[in-house]
Amino acid sequence: MTRTVHGLLLAAASTLAVSGGAHAQGVEISISCGAVGLELTLCQEGANAWAEETGNTVQVVSTPNSSTDRLALYQQILSAQGGDIDVYQIDVIWPGILGSHFVDLAPHIEQETIDQHFDAIIQNNTIDGELKAMPWFTDAGILYYRSDLLEEYGLEVPETWAELTNAAQTIMEGEREGGNDRFWGYVWQGRAYEGLTCNALEWIDSFGGGTIVADDGSITVNNPAAVAAVDLAASWVGTISPTGVLNYDEEGARGVFQSGNAAFMRNWPYAWALAQSDDSPVKGKVGVAVLPRGEAEGGKHTGTLGGWQLAVSNYSDNQEEAIDLVRYLTSYEEQKRRAIEGSYNPTIEALYEDEEVLEAVPFFGSLKDTFVNAVARPSRIAGDRYNEVSSAFWNAVHSTLSGSGDAAANLDALETELIRLSRGGRW
Template identity: 40%
Template structure:
């Protein structure tokens, strides 16, 4: 990594050399054909409306490399590298001091976005980004199999466990020996943190760390949630799921070998592809909850942010508003498939005619909850690692829920020490 990043910085600076005029702004542009078409659309609007010039740069596709590049550019307070860029959901707290304060500038549009998504972008009461597009965990299910067994989509985790057990048994007795009731992302990585948050918070076990930064994981409801998930493994969930990430889960489900799947919205479009074995048979819904809880989906997605070191903050804010407008979000959906972050677009006939599946995701996005990244700031990576390792140990049977949450509480207290920073 130490050899790669300097080269990336040099490439960025080389791309922007000769464009140092204050009226030239630099925006991140996806490298795909569709991404370039979207950027061209934004360029035409921005230059026509403001009289400024818009230039584009490409950034590393790998999220960790991209974050490392930003951290080095911002540490140098480089005002010529980039003005507007996309930040991952969990970066806002990490990059907080390097992001332009948007609080007053976006007061007129902040209520246009999904509330929980915008809340992710608020650090210490200040708006530091605007949601670019939505992503959240959802429950996918086989509509044909639920109909075959006379079942309805599950509302609670108890429903899911019962239905998955019944259908799995029935399908295996019918000759489908490798059929499972449920698949999810069980590998010890960030995806398991997302699953764990959904299990715990949907059963009133809290969010590991609350909005004020208090560590809350050591409680009986959180312990029960982890024990519930562990009880699935080997019964309705394949043991191999402890090595699954998103694509491994999708492969099992899309091959027709599972009834339920927890995954992100991208899986829906692939499941409906012409080559899919389950095309036309897939439903999607918010994740289940406990009998007295509420459905919770972990929020993913990316957010538009402006470098605090921009030479022209007024023009950068104008660009931000153009790129996040309803018209631009419709164009991004058409070209790149980005799910809009503006709530009203999910009731827009033009949007629903273009992407009817989005009607199923509106409720999922409403229930989306951010990971405890904004409040834990630069320590989030340590926090997430502690969460997914503790959860993995319970799933693997090396610990029980009560022991795991007590030890995780202590581990997070040590990471926090004198405060999140």
């Protein structure tokens, strides 16, 4: 790795050595891991177990929590073709962007093992016939709610966004009258980054407004249902959601909700284990449900497909050991441990019927269809230009949320920008 890129890595990430024990005589493998919730801890524990078992050592690199910042860092490191990181934790939308830098895992991992995982994710990770990453955990956006407050105010879990808006307003007003002037109705991820793309895609798809770019490559984002969905979200800012939500990422929203200062939250499943931890002010007071649907005909419950994969760098000097680490971390036993301890969704279907997993995370069973049928971002169709598509989308939505133009004007401008990026109006 060049000195410049190595400096970027050190500036952006803290590096922690995980030893395989006093008798370790093998090679050192480095793996990049996120640090949202319990991610880094669970990654370190899994890597440590593999190191103890194999006699190797592992260096765990904590990368930026923002997926946007992490992608930029990865692109700089990989473009230098350095071998400082052997195993990369990559977002579900990155195989098409980064795949040329990764080893084809299919010849190295038993087909029976690959077949245990959700086929849709395996297909997502397969680029030009090569399996560029193994699924590690999957995600979909879900709704967290204060079950105690719904009961206190005589409210049901909202089925539609209008019902959520009204319930959030009712609870917020009641809690503020009771003396908590810091209480809000609904918190979510409104910062201008990939997390806003996920939230806004959920709003639009739940209204029947499509998926930004359709599977056939046509640009579909500029339509009345999409306009209505984004305008509704804009109406939350400063009413049931704080203006600061425009700078919230996952942890920002979780901090408000878990402190007891919000009635509802949109987040990923990882937040469940933290909300139920012994030091959580809302322990035992939280429920989980599918996100609300739009009001009009065609409205549906939906959640954006998320999740993370493990890929091996083409530039690794120890590919065999790196592949073995990926095999271990994505295994049934390790995914089960992560599900129980951190509520990270397995990518192995059989784990959704495992009694110990369902005891630890009951909603994995009831919301299984949400995770299996989550709406995908248009990363496959946009390929290595997806980041430009997503950036244009989240900026258009963020402008609307912050009061700089309405959804109709901003989505119209977005359509023009996507036509320009596609060089002709179809991807």
